[in-house]
Amino acid sequence: MHHNSESNNSGWIFLAGLATGAAVGYLINTDKGRQLRSEAASKASEYGTQASTYAQEKFSSAASTVSDILEKGKAYASEVSTKLQERIKSGAQVAQEEVKETENAFQRGANRAKAHMQDISAS
DSSP: OHHHHHHHHHHHHHHHHHHHHHHHHHHHHSHHHHHHHHHHHHHHHHHHHHHHHHHHHHHHHHHHHHHHHHHHHHHHHHHHHHHHHHHHHHHHHHHHHHHHHHHHHHHHHHHHHHHHHHHHHHO
16 A cells, blocks of 8 residues: 555656656747746846845935934034033033132131231230
């Protein structure tokens, strides 16, 4: 029984090979076959061109998006840098004012102490 199954499979394989050979022979040896091959080659070339164009468009679009993101990042970094510099300058000005105010307070205190010492020594 196992032998009968193998012989059926061999028959199908033989028929499939025969059909494939006939199809190849048709495509190679007839005008219609040559026309089909030519049309298939033309379509393959057309699809290849379309795929290439599509890929180039997508690459260009992606490159443009990356470029836009980089430009926005640079602008943001510049803005942050400018604001930080402004805050540093503002902080430095506040610190200078505090130092000046402290110096004035110290000078007033020193003048009072000097005046008080003069009062004590005059008495």
